[in-house]
Amino acid sequence: xxxxxxxxxxxxxxxxxxxxxxxxxxxxxxxxxxxxxxxxxxxxxxxxxxxxxxxxxxxxxxxxxxxxxxxxxxxxxxxxxxxxxxxxxxxxxxxxxxxxxxxxxxxxxxxxxxxxxxxxxxxxxxxxxxxxxxxxxxxxxxxxxxxxxxxxxxxxxxxxxxxxxxxxxxxxxxxxxxxxxxxxxxxxxxxxxxxxxxxxxxxxxxxxxxxxxxxxxxxxxxxxxxxxxxxxxxxxxxxxxxxxxxxxxxxxxxxxxxxxxxxxxxxxxxxxxxxxxxxxxxxxxxxxxxxxxxxxxxxxxxxxxxxxxxxxxxxxxxxxxxxx
Numbered sequence: 099x100x101x102x103x104x105x106x107x108x109x110x111x112x113x114x115x116x117x118x119x120x121x122x123x124x125x126x127x128x129x130x131x132x133x134x135x136x137x138x139x140x141x142x143x144x145x146x147x148x149x150x151x152x153x154x155x156x157x158x159x160x161x162x163x164x165x166x167x168x169x170x171x172x173x174x175x176x177x178x179x180x181x182x183x184x185x186x187x188x189x190x191x192x193x194x195x196x197x198x199x200x201x202x203x204x205x206x207x208x209x210x211x212x213x214x215x216x217x218x219x220x221x222x223x224x225x226x227x228x229x230x231x232x233x234x235x236x237x238x239x240x241x242x243x244x245x246x247x248x249x250x251x252x253x254x255x256x257x258x259x260x261x262x263x264x265x266x267x268x269x270x271x272x273x274x275x276x277x278x279x280x281x282x283x284x285x286x287x288x289x290x291x292x293x294x295x296x297x298x299x300x301x302x303x304x305x306x307x308x309x310x311x312x313x314x315x316x317x318x319x320x321x322x323x324x325x326x327x328x329x330x331x332x333x334x335x336x337x338x339x340x341x342x343x344x345x346x347x348x349x350x351x352x353x354x355x356x357x358x359x360x361x362x363x364x365x366x367x368x369x370x371x372x373x374x375x376x377x378x379x380x381x382x383x384x385x386x387x388x389x390x391x392x393x394x395x396x397x398x399x400x401x402x403x404x405x406x407x408x409x410x411x412x413x414x415x416x417x418x419x420x421x422x
Contacts, residue, residue: 102269126194191314213306215298242292334380342388343388352412
């Protein structure tokens with residue numbers, strides 16, 4: 099059995115999947131054994147045929163329709179048995195020591211069992227000296243931010259704790275997934291990795307950023323652009339849902355004014371882009387999801403045992419305002 103299963107959700111990735119898999123199979127000596135599993139979301143663009151022809155060592159699962167990022171990733175995880183799962187977007191090229199450095203970071207400092215995930219250094223496609231993501235930051239405004247985005251990679255050369263790992267290139271510990279659950283498919287796409295990292299923190303686990311595990315990331319390859327109608331509405335809905343399901347009632351009361359301020363500032367931002375109405379509709383979608391039986395079923399139950407951890411998370415949400 100492989101030590102790591104690399105799960106790559108693919109939707110119309112014909113432009114990128116060749117480069118992604120070629121770089122992945124070109125890892126340095128000493129890399130732990132890994133297998134690659136591509137879950138295709140009914141792409142129909144020839145990418146499946148390319149994989150079968152050029153990368154026959156790759157396992158393929160072909161879904162009959164586009165079920166979204168979360169479901170595709172969950173299918174991949176459920177069809178693997180390795181102790182670690184590495185999630186990878188199809189629009190990345192990885193460095194030769196990528197897999198090895200992620201794996202080593204998971205066990206460093208004698209804290210192996212406390213680390214749930216390790217996020218890679220995602221560099222911009224056009225200029226790899228510039229960061230695209232160095233792990234996720236989350237604030238009391240309800241804003242999820244890509245740490246380091248647009249800044250020099252040289253400033254993010256230290257391994258450290260982050261709020262959550264970016265699911266575009268991250269290693270996860272299966273034993274913790276078995277405990278806290280897989281990706282919440284109510285998200286479909288966007289903020290699902292933040293939600294998973296949040297749940298892990300509530301259970302007392304840590305998420306790390308490893309600068310030595312580098313990938314070059316194109317970004318928004320599936321959705322088409324950084325800001326578009328579908329992405330704006332979906333992300334807005336999920337921003338409400340994440341808060342509903344993870345924040346306990348006593349902190350909801352404390353944080354409500356900050357959430358309102360955060361949503362209002364975001365609304366003004368999208369008004370300038372001509373998508374203010376779509377953003378509001380997304381927020382309403384999120385409220386409806388929270389009130390639905392399916393949304394309520396995924397709510398994280400609070401407990402006396404988890405109060406101290408929730409208090410530390412609350413302090414982190416306020417401190418993360420300084421990042422912005």
